[in-house]
Amino acid sequence: MTWISQPRTVLLATIVLATPGALQADESRPARPNIVFLFIDDMGYADPSCFGNPLVKTPNIDRLAAEGIKLTNFYVNSPICSPSRVAVTTGQYPGRWKIHSYLNTRAGNKSRGMRDYLDRAAPTTAKKLKAAGYATAHFGKWHMGGGRDVDDAPLPAAYGFDESLVAFEGLGDRLLTNPKNSSVKLGHGKIEFCQPWEKTQKYTDRAIDFIRRHKDRPFYVRLFPNDVHDPHVPWPGAEEKWKSVTDNPWEQTFFAVLEEMDKQIGRLVNEIDALGLAENTLIVFTSDNGPTDWPKYYREEGITPPGFTGPFFGRKWSLFEGGIRMPFIARWKATIPAGVTDEQSVMSGIDLSPTFCCLAGVEVPKAENLDGIDCSGVLLGTPSARAKPLFWQYGAPHAILKAGKVEYQSPSFAVRDGVWKFLVNPDGSEARLFNLSDDPGEQNNLLDQEPKRVADLFGEIGTWAEGIGFEFDQDAKPVKPAPTVAALVNNQLLRFNNRGVEVGEEGEWLFDGQAWLDLPRHMAPKVSGGKWIRIGATIAPTAANGVILAHGGDKSGYCIYLKDGKLAFATCVAWQRTVIATNEPLGEGLHQFEAFWQTDGGMQLKVGNRLVAKGRAPGALQAEPGDSIQIGADLIKPVGDYENDNPFHGSISDLFLKHAR
Ligand SMILES: [Ca+2]
Ligand SMILES: [Ca+2]
Numbered sequence: 001m002t003w004i005s006q007p008r009t010v011l012l013a014t015i016v017l018a019t020p021g022a023l024q025a026d027e028s029r030p031a032r033p034n035i036v037f038l039f040i041d042d043m044g045y046a047d048p049s050c051f052g053n054p055l056v057k058t059p060n061i062d063r064l065a066a067e068g069i070k071l072t073n074f075y076v077n078s079p080i081c082s083p084s085r086v087a088v089t090t091g092q093y094p095g096r097w098k099i100h101s102y103l104n105t106r107a108g109n110k111s112r113g114m115r116d117y118l119d120r121a122a123p124t125t126a127k128k129l130k131a132a133g134y135a136t137a138h139f140g141k142w143h144m145g146g147g148r149d150v151d152d153a154p155l156p157a158a159y160g161f162d163e164s165l166v167a168f169e170g171l172g173d174r175l176l177t178n179p180k181n182s183s184v185k186l187g188h189g190k191i192e193f194c195q196p197w198e199k200t201q202k203y204t205d206r207a208i209d210f211i212r213r214h215k216d217r218p219f220y221v222r223l224f225p226n227d228v229h230d231p232h233v234p235w236p237g238a239e240e241k242w243k244s245v246t247d248n249p250w251e252q253t254f255f256a257v258l259e260e261m262d263k264q265i266g267r268l269v270n271e272i273d274a275l276g277l278a279e280n281t282l283i284v285f286t287s288d289n290g291p292t293d294w295p296k297y298y299r300e301e302g303i304t305p306p307g308f309t310g311p312f313f314g315r316k317w318s319l320f321e322g323g324i325r326m327p328f329i330a331r332w333k334a335t336i337p338a339g340v341t342d343e344q345s346v347m348s349g350i351d352l353s354p355t356f357c358c359l360a361g362v363e364v365p366k367a368e369n370l371d372g373i374d375c376s377g378v379l380l381g382t383p384s385a386r387a388k389p390l391f392w393q394y395g396a397p398h399a400i401l402k403a404g405k406v407e408y409q410s411p412s413f414a415v416r417d418g419v420w421k422f423l424v425n426p427d428g429s430e431a432r433l434f435n436l437s438d439d440p441g442e443q444n445n446l447l448d449q450e451p452k453r454v455a456d457l458f459g460e461i462g463t464w465a466e467g468i469g470f471e472f473d474q475d476a477k478p479v480k481p482a483p484t485v486a487a488l489v490n491n492q493l494l495r496f497n498n499r500g501v502e503v504g505e506e507g508e509w510l511f512d513g514q515a516w517l518d519l520p521r522h523m524a525p526k527v528s529g530g531k532w533i534r535i536g537a538t539i540a541p542t543a544a545n546g547v548i549l550a551h552g553g554d555k556s557g558y559c560i561y562l563k564d565g566k567l568a569f570a571t572c573v574a575w576q577r578t579v580i581a582t583n584e585p586l587g588e589g590l591h592q593f594e595a596f597w598q599t600d601g602g603m604q605l606k607v608g609n610r611l612v613a614k615g616r617a618p619g620a621l622q623a624e625p626g627d628s629i630q631i632g633a634d635l636i637k638p639v640g641d642y643e644n645d646n647p648f649h650g651s652i653s654d655l656f657l658k659h660a661r
Pocket of ligand 2: 550551552553627634635636637638639
């Protein structure tokens, strides 16, 4: 042995340490297996019956699980479609490619600091497998660029796919339902129209056809059905069968769609088996994010949104487990042990690319800098602790979709390190620490009990955020979530984001000049279009100036505030500001007020039920206010004649906001 062999040994040892769970050499395993990747859209952790669906059987998915391995600690890297898809496609955190929420119109992407599509230079599994001789195809939802008004996104071929058939959120050949969908005008590919309930069958047909044509060489096929995403539109009448199972109409259609999708997965697997490919084909099955959680599903008493998360808290658009922990199955007959459930190993979407490449014997160039790790050993049945923590970002500072159920709205950063999960906002607020092995439902916040761990995890997130380019205040101090506050908006209680407001014994909100409440723009009621607006509350001010409620800015908005002790009501219509105010300062003590802005522009202000001021704006609001509803301060663009943030001091209670429907 010369001295040259020494570094080699060291290097090898390093590799082994850095990739626990990596593949052990095994001569009996077929080289270059086919890989079929099933990625379902918005399917919850417990939607397959083998993961706990209490009402519906999914026999074909269950069969895959019985013939393969289930992981109960598999995560996607975002609680929403586009970034989750970027992660499984590239092996990298989606924020690196500036896709941290769903891809929308050009304007919508720009406003959230996002690109319009995945950079064509991004590393992908398909490019690497194709270069190694695999036949590659993508059938189903894409949503990594193209669609709406984005017509210049690269086609799937640019990312390494020989063939593709996508939906309206993608370019190239695609299936559409609505002839008026903006996708029709975008060009770049052949368009076929079909009914929503036919889509998964058609994508499956294409996958089967592709596999038949390429059965004699290694292939990599992605089947990404989109029918489990709402609105759920099953075959006409297919929901009838489910009326005896559930009274919830949302569930009836969802179950019908889930059953159909399971059937199509069965067709695909049967075909793979019939072609004699079961022993050299790895089939991986998971979902891109938790089940739907639109506010509309909560409007009726006793009704809940469709889709199950099992023991987990939170749903789609949430970094709580229900939004990101997914059912995961891998089957490879005679290679992966059958009927195994691995409850230890933590794996995630970014790991799929290095894992697939390793199993295919394809090298991942170091320069690609993948965030994921090779978990091939885990898939082949050797559980492994994860050395590298997992990180998430979803939300602030950009206005984005949030969970419909207010309790499910999570902080915008999270980390999982070992059994610990820590969630926090970039300013340190809403911090929560959970021990997932004792508390998988994330109910018991251990923030105060584990200060050292909290500081470490906060630092880990900060370092990660800096590396990706997310704003994160590493000097902030993690603090517990403030009490939940909700106000009546159109007779419905809406939870406001609480920035430090304490709640008094009578339920009054206490403002100390540092605290405020915020209702994000997407949750704010739509008040434009000539509607009347009415605002009321009881206040006990302790300072002469401060904003009580502000919605919008000096272009379009309305605001109630104190100025030199007087109560003022301001409206802005097309940059024109009108202010009415009481003649005298209110003074200390409790004051009940009501402000009324009429359709014709008339403005009234009542204090203690007595009309104290009136005036006339040029009309009612025509354009929607540009920022959120804030209570206790106005942080962005003043509505009235004051400067931001103009914080309120004192208490506010019984606040309501109403407008014409
Ligand atoms: Ca999705
Ligand atoms: Ca404002």
